[in-house]
Amino acid sequence: MTTVAPEGPDGADSPRVRQAERADLLEIHRIEQSAFPQPWPFSALESYLGEEGFLVAEADGPEDVPSVAGYVVADTVPNHGTPLGHIKDIAVRDEYRREGVASALLERALGVLAVTGAGSVKLEVRADNHGARRLYRQFGFEHRKTIPNYYSNGENALVMVRLL
Ligand SMILES: CC(C)(COP(=O)(O)OP(=O)(O)OC[C@H]1O[C@@H](n2cnc3c(N)ncnc32)[C@H](O)[C@@H]1OP(=O)(O)O)[C@@H](O)C(=O)NCCC(=O)NCCS
Numbered sequence: 001m002t003t004v005a006p007e008g009p010d011g012a013d014s015p016r017v018r019q020a021e022r023a024d025l026l027e028i029h030r031i032e033q034s035a036f037p038q039p040w041p042f043s044a045l046e047s048y049l050g051e052e053g054f055l056v057a058e059a060d061g062p063e064d065v066p067s068v069a070g071y072v073v074a075d076t077v078p079n080h081g082t083p084l085g086h087i088k089d090i091a092v093r094d095e096y097r098r099e100g101v102a103s104a105l106l107e108r109a110l111g112v113l114a115v116t117g118a119g120s121v122k123l124e125v126r127a128d129n130h131g132a133r134r135l136y137r138q139f140g141f142e143h144r145k146t147i148p149n150y151y152s153n154g155e156n157a158l159v160m161v162r163l164l
Pocket of ligand 1: 035036070090091092096097098100101102103104124125126129130131132134135136138
């Protein structure tokens with residue numbers, strides 16, 4: 001059986017989250033390819049290595065070998081003098097979904113963004129991605145605007161924003 005690794009020696013009920021490393025990239029890319037109809041290429045993921053907002057959640061695999069359960073890419077963009085946080089990519093491997101992995105990743109990513117001095121955070125989500133929209137609403141994100149034809153298949157994106 002595979003389990004999401006608990007954080008810390010006290011076994012608190014949340015996965016271990018740490019900065020992504022080069023050795024994680026193949027697994028991250030595999031998750032990306034199975035999670036999205038238009039996945040990021042390997043080189044795009046690679047370009048965020050070393051960024052504090054590129055995080056992975058670890059799971060203990062069949063022989064207790066840690067593997068990547070999910071990841072998030074968050075960074076900031078300049079915005080009239082105050083940086084604006086951006087959750088650019090987040091996905092969790094199928095078998096680890098609904099175990100709080102994305103929540104743990106988002107929590108940490110928001111912490112990283114807060115340290116940069118960002119005043120708010122935005123993200124884009126497909127209108128029909130109801131699971132992700134619910135997750136983001138739980139984190140206080142609100143629908144701010146809709147960008148028509150944002151995705152390459154013509155789908156609209158909802159832009160969701162929250163204060164930090
Ligand atoms: C969206 C995604 C990242 C959520 O990851 P996750 O680890 O399963 O999320 P969590 O376990 O932290 O979920 C927290 C809460 O969000 C909501 N939620 C998450 N996924 C949901 C789903 N598929 N349906 C309904 N609600 C969902 C629930 O309220 C959930 O709490 P609950 O399980 O106690 O009901 C994951 O489903 C995924 O990788 N999807 C494919 C990639 C994707 O769509 N990424 C988002 C792009 S904008």
